[in-house]
Amino acid sequence: MKESGPLAAYIVPSDDSHMSEYVSSNFARRAFISGFTGSAGTAIVLQDKALLWTDGRYFLQADTEMDSNWTLMKAFMPGTPSEEEWLSANLTSPAKVGIDPTTCSIKKFKVLQKTLRGVGLELTPVTGNLIDQVWDNAPAFPCSPVSLHPIKFAGEDTKTKLAKLRQDLSDKKCSGIVLSALDDIAWLYNLRGNDVNYNPVFYSYAIVTMNSSTLFVDEAKCSDEVKDYLASIATTIASYDAVFKATAALEGRVLLTLSDNAALGKCVDADRQVNAMSPIQKYKAIKNDVELKGMRDCHVRDGAALCQYLHWLGQQGPEIDEVDAADKAEYFRSQQDLYVSLSFDTISSVGANGAVIHYKPEKGACKQLDPQGMYLCDSGAQYYDGTTDVTRTVHLGTPTEHQIDMFTKVLQGHINLAKAIFPPGTKGTCLDALARTPLWNVGLNYQHGTGHGVGSFLNVHEGPCRISAGNRISVHEMGLEKGMVLSDEPGYYESGAFGIRIESLVEVVESAVGPEKSKYLTFKVITMAPIDRKLINVSLLDDEQLTWINNYHKEVLEKVGDHLGKDVEVRNWLTDQCRELTRV
Secondary structure, X not given: OHHHOOOOEEEEEOOOOOOOOOOOHHHOHHHHHHOOOOOOOEEEEEOOOEEEEEOOOOHHHHHHHOOOOEEEEEOOOOOOOOHHHXXXXXXXXXXXXXXXXXXXXXXXXXXHHHHHHOOOEEEEEOOOOHHHHHOOOOOOOOOOOEEEOOHHHHOOOHHHHHHHHHHHHHHOOOOEEEEOOHHHHHHHHOEEOOOEOOEOOOOOEEEEEOOOEEEEOOHHHEOHHHHHHHHHOOOXXXXXXXXXXXXXXXXXXXXXXXXXXXXXXXXXOHHHEEOOOOHHHHHXXXXXXXXXXXXXXXXXXXXXXXXXXXXXXXXXXXXXXXHHHHXXXXXXXXXXXXXXXXXXOOEEEEHHHHHOOOOOOOOOOXXXXXXXXXXXXXXXXXXXXXXXXXXXXXXXXXXXXXXXXHHHHHHHHHHHHHOOEEOOOOOHHHXXXXXXXXXXXXXXXXXXXXXXEOOOOOOOOEEEEEEOOHHHOOOOOOOOOOOOEEEEOOEEEEOOOEEEEOEEEEEEEEOOOOOOOOOOEEEEEOOOXXXXXXXXXXXXXXXXXXXXXXXXXXXXXXXXXXXXOOOHHXXXXXXXXXXXXXXX
């Protein structure tokens, strides 16, 4: 820092050059410098102190993983300044604040630059990441092979997708678009990779103009089959780093999203930049019929695996720990047709660990199963025909009245959201309160979003649709439309005691109620896994909620029971779990 400015502060975001939520190990610079391994956060290093901002999902994890060199800044909490606010208040002008522009979005760079300039500070783009200069034996850049994603799973060919994209560019009077979001590129070209754990994407950029298509990727990743395929759709291969020179050479109006990295933004004059959401975000969010069928089908297989797992779990004693349990869940999924990998690190948490929202068990530092405790498992898988993400909280013994009441309030919120009816285009932020109200009514809440979009054999967290509290509205949040798939996952977390989350994926479908049938939308749950009946206080459910849970369990038994086939023991367990709930 002294040799590069000198710099009074250096900002280390979580991001790779594509603003990915999850990054390959060579881009995990913030984790290296801070020790905090969560997926979201920003580190700022000064000569005499270091600070880390992260959100409520990770407060407990960050506190545990970071040492005394670091100060935890609880982002989005009352009284916590943003990174730029803190720098503005604590640095003395004149001073330089450094950042690698390839790890910072155009939007974030503009916000930082404007705020710092207002108090006489200079945001300085630093060529060559400073963390890389002190990171001995850093992992190599990934070079996993790129593979074709067949039309039988994709449902739409790339030529059609490119034609649709070019029409959108024409409508916006743009001559081209630069793509950096890895899942956008994978979806557009019907290609998949394995450069990032659990995300079937590959490191690349793309530029599409009205008469050309270029994929910037390490050619060594591409087999002859992939090269022939790209040639057949008139797409040229260029080296990964050549994207900056190619972007600078573009003429006319160029569409760059605010999520593209700032180094790309510097390649195009401001008066020629059109900063808008990539049209691919909308295409990808609204699944086609083939993708929707794949999502429904894979959730039945995933549900069967989860039933096998929950049945197995109930038979275990304290000799099994959280990692053993997570490994067993992965094993049952791996036996299902079209299985590829997990879709994220399994959150397998006993007792107090369940209150750590994004807890990751580590062998030797995790808990044994508690035969009389609460257990939370948030897990999912990548299948060639879809992506799953499901959380089930169960009690391995006899729950307390308090635990039952808290679980039931979370369930009420889950049901309230699942049965919501709303007009097309409604923002998920407008529906978020439905899931929180049962907890709000008793002065409680949870520190995470209620729902996120999910990709089709792509990223388990996918924009631009979401269901979240109003203080986190995104300028590019998209209203809900038929064919979207999102999660419904309210929770309750009692620090030092237990955590509860109920998560299912839901498909946005047409509603059959009202005077204008099919004019309104609702949700259809596609996750097929029972909800622990011993944790439900039926007396707290209203008639509609009770009918909902009984109808859901009936569907789970029908679909998953058929798939279990000859596994009589698990099918009998499932039949018992799905018995009708009645009032005493």
